Amino acid sequence: MTTTTPTTTTVLDASGVTMRFGGLTAVRSVDLTVNSGEIVGLIGPNGAGKTTFFNCLTGLYVPTEGTVKYRDTVLPPRPHLVTQAGIARTFQNIRLFANMTVLENVLVGRHTRTKEGLWSALLRLPGFKKAEQESRERAMELLEFTGLAAKADHLARNLPYGEQRKLEIARALASEPGLLLLDEPTAGMNPQETRAAEELIFAIRDKGIAVLVIEHDIRFIMNLCDRVAVLVQGEKIVEGPAEVVQADERVIAAYLGTPFEGAPGKEEAAEVEAAEAEAQSTTEGDDK
Numbered sequence: 001m002t003t004t005t006p007t008t009t010t011v012l013d014a015s016g017v018t019m020r021f022g023g024l025t026a027v028r029s030v031d032l033t034v035n036s037g038e039i040v041g042l043i044g045p046n047g048a049g050k051t052t053f054f055n056c057l058t059g060l061y062v063p064t065e066g067t068v069k070y071r072d073t074v075l076p077p078r079p080h081l082v083t084q085a086g087i088a089r090t091f092q093n094i095r096l097f098a099n100m101t102v103l104e105n106v107l108v109g110r111h112t113r114t115k116e117g118l119w120s121a122l123l124r125l126p127g128f129k130k131a132e133q134e135s136r137e138r139a140m141e142l143l144e145f146t147g148l149a150a151k152a153d154h155l156a157r158n159l160p161y162g163e164q165r166k167l168e169i170a171r172a173l174a175s176e177p178g179l180l181l182l183d184e185p186t187a188g189m190n191p192q193e194t195r196a197a198e199e200l201i202f203a204i205r206d207k208g209i210a211v212l213v214i215e216h217d218i219r220f221i222m223n224l225c226d227r228v229a230v231l232v233q234g235e236k237i238v239e240g241p242a243e244v245v246q247a248d249e250r251v252i253a254a255y256l257g258t259p260f261e262g263a264p265g266k267e268e269a270a271e272v273e274a275a276e277a278e279a280q281s282t283t284e285g286d287d288k
């Protein structure tokens with residue numbers, strides 16, 4: 001009997017990605033790869049450039065410098081072409097069609113995978129009906145997968161918050177991606193919803209879809225990710241397995257606000273620390 005080892009392929013290869021807005025460099029020469037079968041985390045303090053980097057990957061922004069490849073092909077900077085190529089995303093702020101049903105929201109996500117054109121749809125030609133039936137079946141499968149099937153006919157706006165986030169993921173999956181980008185998927189969730197989101201992301205990975213996720217909830221990211229990259233002021237300062245990144249003093253410094261060697265703002269932080277120490281000694285003096 002022969003055993004086959006699954007081969008790892010590079011799904012996403014971002015190289016030297018820089019994004020400038022006028023005088024501000026929001027992302028500076030960032031390299032990042034995501035391989036098949038991986039869940040990769042992207043963390044960093046507020047304003048570090050995480051969402052800007054995502055926007056460069058998905059064609060919303062044209063990077064000032066650098067290239068983004070999906071499975072060895074350079075991506076055109078057009079969101080619908082990026083989706084068609086195989087990258088889907090969710091947004092930091094929920095973007096559902098609130099007055100459409102849950103099922104209709106997922107069907108919208110299918111449009112990059114259906115070939116039938118406008119005339120076919122208007123005339124309801126046999127090809128369109130068949131494609132529509134297939135899309136509905138596929139959308140219902142995704143609703144089963146995300147635990148929303150019982151609510152297929154509900155309006156999206158009537159779903160509780162955690163389920164709206166799940167619906168966004170179901171809609172993204174409808175485009176049949178090979179890579180899913182999640183921008184703060186647990187923002188605003190309670191611990192139970194966060195746990196469910198974690199399980200859903202593992203299940204997505206187990207379906208063979210690679211995942212790149214931005215999150216502020218460090219515990220969530222450390223549980224979830226095979227590899228974590230840290231952005232600070234637009235630069236990737238560390239990348240590695242979760243446990244290594246978690247213990248890295250530069251990461252601790254970035255999160256706790258303690259200056260590390262060479263960090264921008266080190267002098268200002270030292271001044272603040274000195275002022276705080278002085279205020280503390282004055283207060284202690286007052287107490288005596």
Ligand SMILES: Nc1ncnc2c1ncn2[C@@H]1O[C@H](COP(=O)(O)OP(=O)(O)OP(=O)(O)O)[C@@H](O)[C@H]1O
Pocket residue numbers: 021024026044045046047048049050051052053
């Ligand atoms: N379209 C834009 N025009 C000008 N500046 C921008 C634009 N988008 C983002 N920025 C700036 O780029 C920097 C990085 O912002 P970005 O939203 O990417 O950070 P982030 O790490 O996603 O932050 P957060 O965790 O708060 O969402 C910020 O200084 C932001 O003000």
